[in-house]
Amino acid sequence: MYAEEGTLAHKICELMVGVRFGLSTQEKMDKAMSQLKQQELYSDEMLRTAEFYTDYLSEKANTFHSTPFVRPEVRVEFTEFVPEGFGTCDCIMIGDDRLHITDYKHGKGVRVDSKDNPQMKLYALGALIKYRPLYKIERVSMAIVQPRISDDVSEFEMSADDLMKWAEEYVRPRAKAAYEGTGTFCPGDHCRFCKGKIQCRARAEKYSAYADFKDFIPVDNLPADKKEEAIRTNTGMPKLLTNQELAELLPVARDLKQWASELEEYIRGAMLDGQQFPGWKLVDGRSSRSFKDEEKVKQLMLIAFGAAESDLYTEPKFKSVADIEKQFGKAKVGKVLKDQILKTPGKPTLAPESDGRAEFSAAGSDFAGVTTSK
Numbered sequence: 001m002y003a004e005e006g007t008l009a010h011k012i013c014e015l016m017v018g019v020r021f022g023l024s025t026q027e028k029m030d031k032a033m034s035q036l037k038q039q040e041l042y043s044d045e046m047l048r049t050a051e052f053y054t055d056y057l058s059e060k061a062n063t064f065h066s067t068p069f070v071r072p073e074v075r076v077e078f079t080e081f082v083p084e085g086f087g088t089c090d091c092i093m094i095g096d097d098r099l100h101i102t103d104y105k106h107g108k109g110v111r112v113d114s115k116d117n118p119q120m121k122l123y124a125l126g127a128l129i130k131y132r133p134l135y136k137i138e139r140v141s142m143a144i145v146q147p148r149i150s151d152d153v154s155e156f157e158m159s160a161d162d163l164m165k166w167a168e169e170y171v172r173p174r175a176k177a178a179y180e181g182t183g184t185f186c187p188g189d190h191c192r193f194c195k196g197k198i199q200c201r202a203r204a205e206k207y208s209a210y211a212d213f214k215d216f217i218p219v220d221n222l223p224a225d226k227k228e229e230a231i232r233t234n235t236g237m238p239k240l241l242t243n244q245e246l247a248e249l250l251p252v253a254r255d256l257k258q259w260a261s262e263l264e265e266y267i268r269g270a271m272l273d274g275q276q277f278p279g280w281k282l283v284d285g286r287s288s289r290s291f292k293d294e295e296k297v298k299q300l301m302l303i304a305f306g307a308a309e310s311d312l313y314t315e316p317k318f319k320s321v322a323d324i325e326k327q328f329g330k331a332k333v334g335k336v337l338k339d340q341i342l343k344t345p346g347k348p349t350l351a352p353e354s355d356g357r358a359e360f361s362a363a364g365s366d367f368a369g370v371t372t373s374k
């Protein structure tokens with residue numbers, strides 16, 4: 001369902017970008033929109049997030065000295081580095097010796113950073129291959145817009161030469177090995193996006209010391225149809241776990257989960273007491289928001305949006321800040337209710353030092369949400 005929702009949101013983005021940059025007409029967009037609005041997964045929030053995305057692109061276009069070349073939804077290929085490799089850039093902009101690609105993400109689960117992001121770099125590579133013969137491109141910038149998670153757009157820039165060097169020296173050999181099935185598996189944070197993550201043996205081994213408690217099966221003991229695969233992977237074991245193996249792993253995984261959360265809680269508490277743990281820091285946890293005075297909010301919403309009382313309640317409670325924003329638009333609600341939204345900091349959360357968020361400050365937290373009154 002999330003994928004279909006994302007596809008629909010992307011379609012709306014594409015239509016809006018088309019009109020904003022003069023590639024299509026309002027009339028065509030209205031016609032297409034009236035059909036898209038019939039779809040079950042459609043929500044008005046998609047219009048607002050697409051507008052946020054389009055506003056970002058307009059602002060970006062204004063940073064070029066002359067009007068850039070702009071195209072939404074461009075299919076790019078990078079097969080000379082990754083066999084059968086291709087992707088779609090949500091938006092491409094070229095001008096001032098610069099290629100800028102933007103990726104719109106509709107999900108609100110995991111925030112994705114564009115810094116050194118391999119997927120973004122591959123898409124940028126594909127765009128560079130496609131447009132370098134036509135335009136002079138010295139710099140390549142990449143942006144990820146995730147309006148349902150943050151108003152901050154994650155941007156990253158590198159030289160076109162460095163991107164080509166990365167493709168040549170890093171991507172090409174790894175892609176070749178992966179394609180031929182001779183590469184090594186490298187479990188890590190990126191696995192969360194992998195379709196084979198549950199059955200991947202390398203990942204299971206990483207998290208469960210699987211190899212320590214499962215007997216190695218010599219190649220000769222394997223059934224004939226598994227032998228060839230085992231020799232090819234140099235492990236003597238197939239790459240995918242069986243249902244039996246998965247079932248045996250589940251209790252281990254549950255214990256690990258318990259142990260991991262206890263470990264995290266212990267380190268978090270110790271860090272709050274001032275102890276140091278190399279490579280880790282505390283950052284502000286997810287904060288929660290609420291309205292200061294619901295009566296006042298009602299009046300303001302009535303004046304600014306003509307909202308009826310029923311628009312503001314999810315029986316029997318007043319709607320949350322997020323729901324009100326979803327219904328009436330984040331930017332305008334933020335303006336109208338700026339003095340009515342209380343932000344309660346979440347409890348400090350552990351994050352690796354490489355995490356982009358600012359380090360948690362006990363002093364800053366003590367004063368969070370405090371406003372001066374006259």
Ligand code: SF4
Pocket residue numbers: 185186187188190191194195196197198200201202203
């Ligand atoms: S889950 Fe396995 S196959 Fe997928 S990215 Fe991780 S290591 Fe690679």
